[in-house]
Amino acid sequence: MFIVNIAVGLAFLCLSIYMVIGSISMKYYTDLGPGPGFFPFWLAAIMGVLTTLWLVRVFVGPRQPLPEGFFPSRIGALRLAGVLFALIAYALVADILGFRIAMLLFLLFVLYGPGRQSVPMSIAIAVLGSFGAYHLFHDVLGTHLPLSNIGFLENLGL
Amino acid sequence: MKLKTTVILSSLALAMWSSTSVLAAGFPEEGKRITMVVGSGVGTGGDIFYRLLTKELEKVSGKNIEVINKDGAGTQFALQAISTSKPDGYTMGQLALPTATMIWLDPTKQAQFKGDSFIPVSMVMSDPGATAVRADSPYKNMKDFIDAAKANPGKIKIGAGARNTRQHFDVLALEKAAGVTVQKVHADSTAQPVTLLIGGQLDAVAESVGDFLNMVKSGQLRILGVWDDKRSPLAPEIPTMEEQGYKLYSGASRGLAIPAGTPKEAVEFWDNAVKKVTESAEFKDGMAKLGLPIKYMNSQDYAKLYKETEDRIKPIMSSGN
Amino acid sequence: MDAIAGLMTGFAGAMTPENLYYAFIGSLLGTLVGVLPGVGSAAGMAILIPVTFNLPAEGAIIMLSALFYGSYYGGTITTVLLGIPGESASAVTLLDGYQMAKQGRGGAALSVAAIGSFIGGTFAACGLVVAAPVMVQYALKFGPTEFFSLMIVATALLMTFAGTSMLKSLIMGLFGFSLATVGMDPAIGIPRFTFGRIELMDGISFVPVVMGLFGLSEIFENLENPARKVFQTSMKSLIPSMQDTKDCIGPVARGTVLGFLLGLIPGTTQALASFLSYTTEVKVSKSPERFGHGAIEGVAGPETANNSHANAALIPLFTLGIPGSPSIAILLGAFMMNGLAPGPLLFATSPKLAWTVVASFFIGNLMLLILNLPAIPLWVMILKIPYSILNGLILTFMLIGAYSLSNSAFDVGTLIAFGVLGYIFRKAEFPLAPTALTLILGPLLEKKMRLALELSGGDLSVFYATPISGTLLALAALIVLWPVYQVLANTYRRRTALVK
Structure with missing residues (x-):
């Protein structure tokens, strides 16, 4: 400590x-x-x-030892690093790929990697959390979310 | 070799495709996303105005337009977003004069855009400046107020908007024109100085007619003078500053800006759409309810005003700081 | 009495099927908007505005106001269960509410919050009926000078938070104040510590900072420990226990009064009301060390205060036409669009409408209570979702919430940066709450001081020589010096005892 x-x-x-x-x-x-x-x-x-x-x-003062579990286990550290990486990556690409694709990739990664979910489960939740959330927030509630600025994605309306 | 050719060919195709999409005749194209960048916070007067305008623009143009609020730093965030967007006619946004001009002319604001970063499309409304006092105030007209200010130099407290804004410069202009000094109190929202005025902490407030009308109707405030060359149609009983012997004109106008480099046809398309909107009965009705006077100005006239505003403010900004 | 008679006719007007319907839709949408991070009450109302263009005046105003105060009921749900404060008003609730959810007491926290909100909201509505015009005249005397001194009282309360280490708490508090200096300075308007980023001109946004410091860093901690069970969920604890109820009477009562009084003062925010309520509860508590670890008082007080404030903030609108916040400005707009001018004459010129709307506040608050209480078990079920999936969805909501505050990726960056920072502070055992609290206070403190000085022409004596401000400053001094006095008195007593 x-x-x-x-x-x-x-x-x-x-x-x-x-x-x-x-x-x-x-x-x-x-x-x-x-x-x-x-x-x-x-x-x-x-x-x-x-x-x-x-x-x-x-x-x-007296030197206190590090509390137990101060350093995460190897697996824990990997999961932490994975999610942090995904968050930063999302922040960087959201304005380029648009919310739906960036969030889809983010959730796929987070759920399948650190989350250890099965492939179908990861895909289902990721679609729900990206395209579903977009529909709820944008189409129903009128909130603006990042859109893609790459030509062909833009033309698809993403 | 084959791969290389494909890459070159496909990038060529992509380049042609993207360039044609910018230059394509018949603006606006089908399926393009159109955005309206609004610098006022959600729910503020400015935001409601732009949402009304957008709704009517959608009807006239037959296109969906998405409103994006980029709220902050006195519309600077929004202007920044407009100036860096693709100049293809599909992104436009809030242009408030002279607020916007003051942002890029003020070096402390560190704006990354200038006057030539935008093309003014058209002006939609203009609300003349006004000076108001409490209804129970001893000042019945501008003369009373100025006399009091002369008798008590630096003692009369006047709400003068945020620092280096139109309201601030209005008060400076009044000081100069009438040869008085007043205590300027800067606030960070329109509601705040009016609250302080009602609460008795301020003696007067400089804002726009529309900011006071509600309180004038409810019998709490009195407008001493309208900063225009003619009386406001919304408050025809209130004399102008000119009538009271001060050649002072000011006001807040709102219109649309589009990034510099946008094709002419796109600018013309939106200008025509705005013109139709300002002539529609529904828009007129909505604006009357909001207490905002419509004032349409086409691209050419608006551009002239835009330039004049910059020329007028430049010397003030450099001497003010 | 006029007011009572007026209210009765108002109830008759508000009980018509269509007005009940508008109140219901408003309450429902308000709850939804509150639950979803990133969609504040102002945004929700803005969505409704096009709809209200075609509604009768009463209906439009009833619906918009129900949405406004309803959003504060909903905001608690995400804050307590997921650790995502959708709005700054519910940020303080996070400190203890989220901890309660982790201990399996999320249901109790939500129940207490809903009941407290109902009490606070209804009390404020009563205040509007009984003595509003008189009180508002007093509230207007509460200018920037008094506001500044009130902030000093808040700071003093904060300083006396002992925690595990006084020194650490103070350092973290100063850290929050330092963050608050970023942006345009209020004195002469130059940018401070903005590193040339225009996104920082208006200062560091509060919500992503809190979301990062508390919510995201918590997720980071959970991630590194795969075996840890994150939420205990037991259905038994849905209802507050007898002990909980007893603990909450004081906080709810104090929160109601505090929120109401602050709500009368234009320019105060719900966040400030919940902040002051929280610090007051810590101060009066016999066991302040429980705060931050799931103390139910830390949920009851602030949640009551912010709802009481939300309803009371309508009083300056109704009696003077002054909008205290963007959401209330939208309501003002709704009045104006129907050719009405809220102000001293409103109750005289259009009594039926005014009283109907006021009566609808009682109905709306009751509806919200009825809507919210039975739904709590359903909301708590969210925590039954396997953590790794829930985790992904929480992150999604956080990213949406941070982005949509000002539609900028910069706030997403702020969220992530403060998530990492919060993680480090947690590891180093530095308390996070003082930073969040001073970040609310900092900008207000400096702005109000400047405004007060501009009003006084630079005369510093206004702070101590005017009655309200002077009393508040004396109170602040008392709060700081009291513990010192106690320590000294104790030592003296011990010494005299020894001498004897």
Whole structure:
């Protein structure tokens, strides 16, 4: 836990230093009161002080061992990485392939891979979650969802 | 070798196909998706106006048009989306003048588009600016207000929209024209300054006629002057600023913009459609209910106004900051 | 009494079959819109607007208002069962509601939320009948200055959340405040920490952040532990126990009053009402450590407060014509489209319509209760879906919800980024709630301060020298200093005892 605490503490410290530096170049005070730099400066400064206190306490205090299950099992890590990858991939391609195809692929991957569902089940849920959800949200409720901007998919209305 | 030929041939075919789809005669083509990008948040006055317009445009053009709200940063998100969309005539959206002009002329907004990123299609409505006070206010007309402002420099509090918006510049123009200074209070929505005015925290508010009409009808507010060269048909009893000796004109207009580079025929198609809409009885009825005055302007006139607005605001923006 | 007589004629008007039908459709759609993430009440009402063009004025307004307050009933369902807050108003409910669902008490949470919502909504409707005009005049005195001081009270309440580690909570709270500084600054209008992204001009969107920090990071944690049973579902726990009911009386009562009072003040949001209710409950609780781990008070209070607020927020509309939020602005539009001007004269010029609509609020809230309570077992059945499938569907809803907030892929990115961040914080045992809460407060705090100073011409004394604001600031000081005093008093007592 020591390393984790130090790492998170340092990350917060970096953030507060970054904000303090960033806020110095902003106007600190205007003739009507605090300017744009006022709040970021003080928030970051206090955050920096508190984080330093925290880091000191971590150094001085007793070293706690990592709690059980801190590191996921190999399978768990793979599932996590798989879903995270799928999410990022979805975010990147949704505007290109359109919601329905991107979501279909996303769900197929998530359900069949990390979800360990059978092929027919994965396909059924994926179709429901992509084309079905599109129908509900777009056609019934009038919500806009990403559409494809690739010519031939666009002409298919996807 | 064979593969290479196929690739070249097919990409050639694809290129021809896509280029013909842009240049194809007979706009709009069947099966093309048409979108209307609206910069006002769902349910706001601007959004309801564009939804009404879209509904009528669908009737006139016989096409489905999908409304997409890109709400935020004072229509900047929507303008950004319009400017980066394909210039094929199938994406258009909200153009509010002079709000839009002020966005790309304000360097702090870091806009990635300029005046020549858009083609103004047509203007649909224009709501003249107005200055209002509470109904129980001692200021009966603009003169009372200006006299009070002269007697108490910097003490009269006036709601002046968000920073660097049309309302803000209206107040600056009033200060200059009347030789007074007032305390400008910036708000982040139209409802907020009116609330503060009713609550007694503000002495006056600069917005548009349509923003006040409801409260004037319910006996809570009084409009001191309409910033136009003629009286508003929705409130003919209220004098203009010109009548009261101030040559001040302002207002918020709404129309359609389409990305630069869009074929002329597409612009003409939508301009004609808008013209028909503004002449339809149903649209007129809907607009009257919303309290918004229709003002149609065709592409040429609108483009002229668009240019004039930019020329007029440029010096103000550079001196203001 | 005029009001009572008026209300009676109103009930007669609202009980006609067609008006009952409009109230029913509105309630049903409201629930649906609330359940589905990404479709807020404003969007739902916007869909209905074309329909209302052709309806009678009463029917249109009854339907739209039922949809508006009905969406807050529905919003709880997704928040509690799936950990997806569809709207910022239900974000606070997630802290304890989702935990309850994991412990198999999702049904109890939903029941309490529905009953609390009903009580809050009905009370606010009563308020509209009895003393609305007088109270609104007072509420208008609650300007930006007072608003700012109220935010300070909220911050003070937050600071006293002990949690496992005071220092960690404070750091996380400051982290939320820091995130809130991103975007256009309210003082002179320059972009802060936006990295040239125009998507950040209006600040970091709250809903994807909360969805990521709580919902997505939770899914990440569950994924890495394949053997873990995620939801315990037992049908027995559908009904709140006696103990639950007893625990909820206080939170519901406080939530009702708090939501009602805030609702009167134009410019406050439902999210703020549920936030303040939550912090108040933690503060008054004898065992604050249970919060965040499935305390039923943490669901009852905020859910009551946001519904009470939603109904009370209609009061400024009816009496002054002031719309406090986009959804209410749509209602104002519905009035205007029918040639009516809500305001002080509404009850005088068109009494029948006004009272019919007011009476419909009682009917609508009752309908929502009847619609919602029996449906709870059905909703809870969702959790019987095998987790890996449910997981996929939750992710789908999250992705739709995040995207449709402003129709931009940027918010989807925000969701994923904060999901990862939340996962890291969970691993490092940093509490997430303070960040979410300060992210609500931050922008309001700064905006209202600026507005107050523009109104006062830069005079800082308005904050402490005016009665309401001064009292609030004193209260904030008391909240912060009280624990300090207690500690000092205890030490003194111990010392004197030792001396003796």
